[in-house]
Amino acid sequence: MHCRKAKLKLPMKSILEEYKCSKARLLTMLEESDDPVAKTVQPSLKTARKWKVTEAVDEAKECLKMKEVIGQTQTDRRGLGSTTTKWWSKQRARKKGT
Template structure:
């Protein structure tokens, strides 16, 4: 129902996905703050026991670093060189925050697709 890549998708958003992205946005804003009082303080963000915001944000950052090492690959029928990508090392501030949020949304979307495929009647 909440899939972003499916052909028949409903105009609904997952509350869990928005919650996770909000927590990740808050963590990124606190970590990248320009304020000298906020920057040295390590933020404690309560998320529960099943999902940790620090691990999710670190996973998204590592994914971007790996994508940068791999480089730009051709995935669709477009010609070579027609795709552009934002690189993690060249992004700053809000761009990095948006990149992390988008990566978390894609991760949640792929988890939902995996869960749907595992269901024998729906898959």
């Protein structure tokens, strides 16, 4: 099922990465739910000893906020303004407004 050398393989890099993504997605879904019961209950998601889903999601959110504070920087030869940036705070505000 998960093998790098087989002819028929699943299109994922690692099962651990998929596990972590699904746990983070579930936590974010529960935190940003429109249902007031789901927001207030905040169930604990069981993970391993070395990796905590709440810490990983909080770290990712802080990283997005820091990128927004820094602003758009030039990363290649195309120059500033050649690409559009979707800011994290504006995405959340738009979701809450609808």
